[in-house]
Amino acid sequence: MPDLPPVPGPSGAPGARGGGTAVRLTGRGVSRGLAAGPVMRMAAPPVLPAPRPVRDAAAETALAAEALEAVAAGLRDRAAAATGDAAEILDALAMMAGDPMLREEAEQGVRDGLGAAHALDAAFTRHREAIAALGGYLAERAADLDDLRHRAVAFALGVPMPGLPSPGHPYVLAAEDLSPADTAGLGPDVLALVTEKGGPTSHTAILARGRGLPAVVACPGVMDLADGTYVSVDGATGEVTAGISHEEAVRARERDRRERERLAASSGPGRTADGHPVKLLLNIGSAADLRPGGEGVGLFRTEFLFLDRGLAPSFDEQVAAYAAVFARVPHVVVRTLDAGTDKPLPFLGLPPEHNPALGIRGLRVDRVLPDVLDTQLDAIAEAARRTGAEAWVMAPMVATRDEAAAFAARARARGVARVGVMVEVPAAALLADRILAEVDFLSVGTNDLSQYTFAADRQHPALTDLLDPAQPALLRLVAACAEAGLAAGKPVGVCGEAAGDPALAPVLAGLGVTSLSMAPVCVPVVRDALARHTLGECRSLAATALS
Amino acid sequence: MASRTVTIASASGLHARPAKLFVREAARLGVPVRIRAGDGKAVPASSMLGVLSLGAVHGTEVTLESDAPGADDALDALAALLSRDLDAEEALDA
Numbered sequence: 001m002p003d004l005p006p007v008p009g010p011s012g013a014p015g016a017r018g019g020g021t022a023v024r025l026t027g028r029g030v031s032r033g034l035a036a037g038p039v040m041r042m043a044a045p046p047v048l049p050a051p052r053p054v055r056d057a058a059a060e061t062a063l064a065a066e067a068l069e070a071v072a073a074g075l076r077d078r079a080a081a082a083t084g085d086a087a088e089i090l091d092a093l094a095m096m097a098g099d100p101m102l103r104e105e106a107e108q109g110v111r112d113g114l115g116a117a118h119a120l121d122a123a124f125t126r127h128r129e130a131i132a133a134l135g136g137y138l139a140e141r142a143a144d145l146d147d148l149r150h151r152a153v154a155f156a157l158g159v160p161m162p163g164l165p166s167p168g169h170p171y172v173l174a175a176e177d178l179s180p181a182d183t184a185g186l187g188p189d190v191l192a193l194v195t196e197k198g199g200p201t202s203h204t205a206i207l208a209r210g211r212g213l214p215a216v217v218a219c220p221g222v223m224d225l226a227d228g229t230y231v232s233v234d235g236a237t238g239e240v241t242a243g244i245s246h247e248e249a250v251r252a253r254e255r256d257r258r259e260r261e262r263l264a265a266s267s268g269p270g271r272t273a274d275g276h277p278v279k280l281l282l283n284i285g286s287a288a289d290l291r292p293g294g295e296g297v298g299l300f301r302t303e304f305l306f307l308d309r310g311l312a313p314s315f316d317e318q319v320a321a322y323a324a325v326f327a328r329v330p331h332v333v334v335r336t337l338d339a340g341t342d343k344p345l346p347f348l349g350l351p352p353e354h355n356p357a358l359g360i361r362g363l364r365v366d367r368v369l370p371d372v373l374d375t376q377l378d379a380i381a382e383a384a385r386r387t388g389a390e391a392w393v394m395a396p397m398v399a400t401r402d403e404a405a406a407f408a409a410r411a412r413a414r415g416v417a418r419v420g421v422m423v424e425v426p427a428a429a430l431l432a433d434r435i436l437a438e439v440d441f442l443s444v445g446t447n448d449l450s451q452y453t454f455a456a457d458r459q460h461p462a463l464t465d466l467l468d469p470a471q472p473a474l475l476r477l478v479a480a481c482a483e484a485g486l487a488a489g490k491p492v493g494v495c496g497e498a499a500g501d502p503a504l505a506p507v508l509a510g511l512g513v514t515s516l517s518m519a520p521v522c523v524p525v526v527r528d529a530l531a532r533h534t535l536g537e538c539r540s541l542a543a544t545a546l547s
Numbered sequence: 548m549a550s551r552t553v554t555i556a557s558a559s560g561l562h563a564r565p566a567k568l569f570v571r572e573a574a575r576l577g578v579p580v581r582i583r584a585g586d587g588k589a590v591p592a593s594s595m596l597g598v599l600s601l602g603a604v605h606g607t608e609v610t611l612e613s614d615a616p617g618a619d620d621a622l623d624a625l626a627a628l629l630s631r632d633l634d635a636e637e638a639l640d641a
Contacts, residue, residue, distance in 0.1 A: 088567075131600060
């Protein structure tokens with residue numbers, strides 16, 4: 001990680017501060033860790049206001065030229081800091097932004113009565129259409145022109161430039177919210193994420209936890225900070241302090257480094273302070289995701305094998321993929337294909353539905369295409385035989401005792417040792433004791449269980465508060481499963497995002513959950529959180545959380 | 548009006564790196580030169596967007612033209628540039 005830039009930010013933005021009065025903002029901490037550095041804002045593409053009569057044409061002409069030059073200069077700086085292909089591309093983009101035709105057309109637009117922002121928009125639109133019309137390779141440049149257009153128009157309107165900032169030094173990324181596309185582009189220079197919107201199950205939160213990046217969501221006011229302002233971000237408490245000094249930022253990063261070293265040094269199985277075991281398991285999509293540190297795999301998602309397929313993967317191909325994981329990890333829970341009209345896979349050929357979340361998905365696919373599950377169960381059993389592993393297999397989206405019983409009979413008949421079901425539908429949680437009479441274990445998928453309990457779409461950006469797994473209604477359903485497990489002497493794990501949340505881990509342990517399955521990066525903090533509480537303390541935390 | 552007609556020699560055509568080198572050279576020479584592909588519309592040689600919009604690929608015949616005094620040297624230089632495979636030279640000047 002490169003060093004922080006010297007005092008304030010390099011942007012020299014008005015109001016950038018390197019010290020002085022600190023401003024405290026509060027959001028919701030969704031990914032632990034402490035970070036500090038200059039904040040850079042990411043804005044949405046600018047929206048053009050209604051055109052207004054131009055009063056000072058000379059000023060608008062100058063502003064349009066200045067906007068293009070600012071965009072070009074920013075790209076030239078980035079090109080100078082980059083190497084190889086990235087530098088070539090940025091350099092070419094800078095030449096497009098600095099194109100004399102573009103500037104002349106924008107100036108002509110002002111002479112025709114447009115303001116700078118509208119004149120720039122018109123000039124870019126014309127070139128975008130000309131380039132897009134050529135098709136092929138050049139059509140891709142149309143997207144580049146859109147990006148340049150957004151940046152130039154934002155400059156002319158005096159609003160933050162859209163897209164991920166690339167200031168050439170580490171920074172704290174501030175945004176309204178982040179889309180999956182935005183988060184995919186995050187580089188190693190991002191120290192922490194702070195968003196005005198979002199909740200604990202938002203893309204921002206999931207991505208940040210997966211990468212071990214401190215993150216705070218639902219933090220109003222962060223987009224009002226000037227770029228370059230030094231901030232500290234505490235992803236555990238949700239506290240964001242703006243206007244700290246460079247020295248304070250360096251100290252905060254040092255504290256974080258020591259804390260991460262301490263956590264990284266922890267090892268061994270999950271235990272409460274008084275030694276009550278809670279297994280720490282990993283969520284993986286393939287053998288490539290395996291990391292040391294967990295006690296096994298609690299959720300092996302098998303969908304990756306089936307993605308982008310016109311035909312289902314063959315028995316042999318599946319055996320190889322499952323055996324690759326079984327050979328390396330003693331305890332693996334495989335989830336059978338979790339697809340459907342909500343997560344369409346080409347080879348299934350399922351017709352679209354009005355309400356895919358409530359339609360043919362998970363185990364329900366077996367109602368229309370039973371061969372897929374039979375082949376998969378055979379492949380899992382064969383991979384277990386070849387590697388000497390004991391295969392645990394569970395089905396997604398089970399709602400009734402009959403479904404659980406039928407799945408268990410199928411899996412056992414095909415040689416699967418331990419059969420379980422996922423609890424993602426409230427109906428299954430309410431009947432956990434009956435379902436456990438049919439199967440060997442339960443695994444609670446809190447993401448879908450939240451969606452169905454609160455009737456709130458998992459992907460709906462405005463409903464994230466309803467998807468918070470710490471809500472008592474959701475925890476009561478988890479408690480019903482855990483109690484049924486204790487009574488039957490069978491394991492009940494949790495494998496949703498909640499399992500990787502160190503604030504919830506002691507609560508789940510207190511409810512009687514026997515294992516927590518999470519992204520590999522979450523294991524050290526969850527181990528640490530469990531070790532800080534006795535089982536008695538976990539139970540009293542659970543009792544409080546339920547009410 | 549002085550003009551030169553030349554065939555694009557670069558393997559990738561007149562975009563990406565060859566376009567960049569051409570536009571940069573046209574701007575550096577400072578003589579107003581226009582370029583067109585076949586009988587198409589002429590665009591300023593110093594305009595990246597204009598040059599890209601020619602859609603000129605390897606083997607496309609383009610015409611450079613200028614009525615500026617003393618344009619011959621600039622036209623010769625730019626024509627020479629286009630008749631070289633600029634992609635192949637990449638390794639040399641890296």
